[in-house]
Amino acid sequence: MRSLLEKAQNRELKITILGMGYIGLPTSIAFARAGFNVNGFDVNEEVIKTLKSGHIHIVEPSLQEAFVETLNSGKLKPVDMLEKSDVFIISVPTPFKKDHETKIADLSYVQSAAKEVAKVLEKNNLVILESTVPPMTTKMMTDILEKESGISRDQFMSVHCPERVLPGRILYELEHNDRIIGSERRDAAEYTKIIYDAMVKEGTCYITDDITAEMCKLVENTFRDVNIAFANELSVICDKLGIDVFELIKLANKHPRVNILTPGAGVGGHCLAVDPWFIVERFPKEANVIREARLINDYKPRFIVNKVDEILKADKSLTIGILGLAYKPNIDDLRESPAMEIAEILRDKGYKVIACEPNVSKKEVHEFELYSLGDILEKSDYLVLAQGHDIFKENVDILKSKRIYDCLGLLK
Numbered sequence: 001m002r003s004l005l006e007k008a009q010n011r012e013l014k015i016t017i018l019g020m021g022y023i024g025l026p027t028s029i030a031f032a033r034a035g036f037n038v039n040g041f042d043v044n045e046e047v048i049k050t051l052k053s054g055h056i057h058i059v060e061p062s063l064q065e066a067f068v069e070t071l072n073s074g075k076l077k078p079v080d081m082l083e084k085s086d087v088f089i090i091s092v093p094t095p096f097k098k099d100h101e102t103k104i105a106d107l108s109y110v111q112s113a114a115k116e117v118a119k120v121l122e123k124n125n126l127v128i129l130e131s132t133v134p135p136m137t138t139k140m141m142t143d144i145l146e147k148e149s150g151i152s153r154d155q156f157m158s159v160h161c162p163e164r165v166l167p168g169r170i171l172y173e174l175e176h177n178d179r180i181i182g183s184e185r186r187d188a189a190e191y192t193k194i195i196y197d198a199m200v201k202e203g204t205c206y207i208t209d210d211i212t213a214e215m216c217k218l219v220e221n222t223f224r225d226v227n228i229a230f231a232n233e234l235s236v237i238c239d240k241l242g243i244d245v246f247e248l249i250k251l252a253n254k255h256p257r258v259n260i261l262t263p264g265a266g267v268g269g270h271c272l273a274v275d276p277w278f279i280v281e282r283f284p285k286e287a288n289v290i291r292e293a294r295l296i297n298d299y300k301p302r303f304i305v306n307k308v309d310e311i312l313k314a315d316k317s318l319t320i321g322i323l324g325l326a327y328k329p330n331i332d333d334l335r336e337s338p339a340m341e342i343a344e345i346l347r348d349k350g351y352k353v354i355a356c357e358p359n360v361s362k363k364e365v366h367e368f369e370l371y372s373l374g375d376i377l378e379k380s381d382y383l384v385l386a387q388g389h390d391i392f393k394e395n396v397d398i399l400k401s402k403r404i405y406d407c408l409g410l411l412k
């Protein structure tokens with residue numbers, strides 16, 4: 001252990017990262033920038049080919065420049081074969097299982113990554129799971145490593161260190177956010193902390209057990225989801241009461257200890273709309289508030305469509321313009337986006353639907369023609385303000401003069 005500590009302190013460790021996606025690639029760059037020797041491995045040969053040619057395959061500001069720098073420094077090496085290492089970091093996808101009637105995590109990527117690591121695992125190695133996972137998954141990973149490698153679990157280290165970065169600021173947040181490091185072995189967590197302390201410039205690395213670390217990541221996103229669901233539920237109730245939810249929330253927030261969030265088109269993205277289900281799947285009887293919150297947020301796009309349909313008296317000759325398709329303001333990410341769902345349901349109902357999504361350069365997204373703000377205002381009979389992009393905020397006065405359904409209260 002002593003020599004391991006010295007190797008970590010002297011940056012002499014070899015770190016292999018499995019999964020060169022939105023998290024694994026920037027993490028490789030951050031550890032290489034901290035002075036470690038990093039191998040970046042991915043099962044997708046195209047990804048490794050692209051990286052070897054000096055290009056990144058994901059959209060993330062400033063990442064290309066940082067990647068080239070670390071590649072040229074010789075500290076980061078994209079590889080298509082796993083090699084023996086001191087440290088392995090698993091950063092593979094954890095989506096829902098397809099074709100399953102309830103939403104449960106598909107852990108097959110974590111399982112196969114653990115099996116691959118087991119083939120080259122040696123005593124005293126450290127294996128860190130960074131993927132977002134349901135509680136007890138780190139123990140499952142340790143079971144696989146032990147069984148497949150034949151090395152007893154007290155002779156290697158297993159740790160969970162979840163990721164909490166914001167797309168668009170990934171590299172900065174990797175080097176500045178606090179981290180949670182959890183392991184059933186205290187010495188493994190302390191050893192991991194030395195390595196992450198070298199990479200995290202400003203944040204603090206906190207140590208706990210593996211299950212608490214797993215839950216910590218899930219609870220952070222669930223907290224946001226539940227609070228947004230409260231606001232979205234209020235918007236539905238206020239609609240029935242015939243009062244303005246945005247006015248209500250503004251007044252309620254005058255209370256010194258009340259801070260209700262703003263309702264919107266729903267909740268999207270690959271974290272908030274997914275992670276709470278990882279708690280529900282393990283605790284279906286207990287996680288009632290969490291499940292209801294997910295259902296409320298998932299229902300919001302359909303509620304908005306029904307309102308629009310009612311306002312337009314189901315006149316399918318009308319053209320509806322959707323303002324904003326992304327799931328968050330000022331980004332191009334359409335994954336699980338409630339605005340996309342609104343557009344799709346309205347189209348399926350028979351309306352002609354067009355959209356303005358200034359963050360997407362294509363002319364067409366999922367069969368929706370994209371227009372500039374000026375053009376969509378001209379071409380639409382009715383508008384749905386679904387996302388609070390800056391360009392819409394800058395044109396509030398023009399939007400106010402149109403026939404528009406404001407999901408966000410921006411025009412109040």
Ligand SMILES: NC(=O)c1ccc[n+]([C@@H]2O[C@H](COP(=O)([O-])OP(=O)(O)OC[C@H]3O[C@@H](n4cnc5c(N)ncnc54)[C@H](O)[C@@H]3O)[C@@H](O)[C@H]2O)c1
Nearest residue numbers: 018019020021022023042043044091092094113131132163
């Ligand atoms: N993207 C985010 O903003 C974000 C934020 C926090 C946490 N997370 C979590 O981090 C994890 C990774 O997410 P991501 O966005 O980087 O995913 P991603 O889809 O961008 O990348 C995952 C990569 O893993 C590769 N892969 C799959 N199986 C593999 C294996 N066995 N060995 C090696 N590589 C393999 C894939 O080919 C892919 O390139 C997920 O659990 C996600 O929930 C993501």
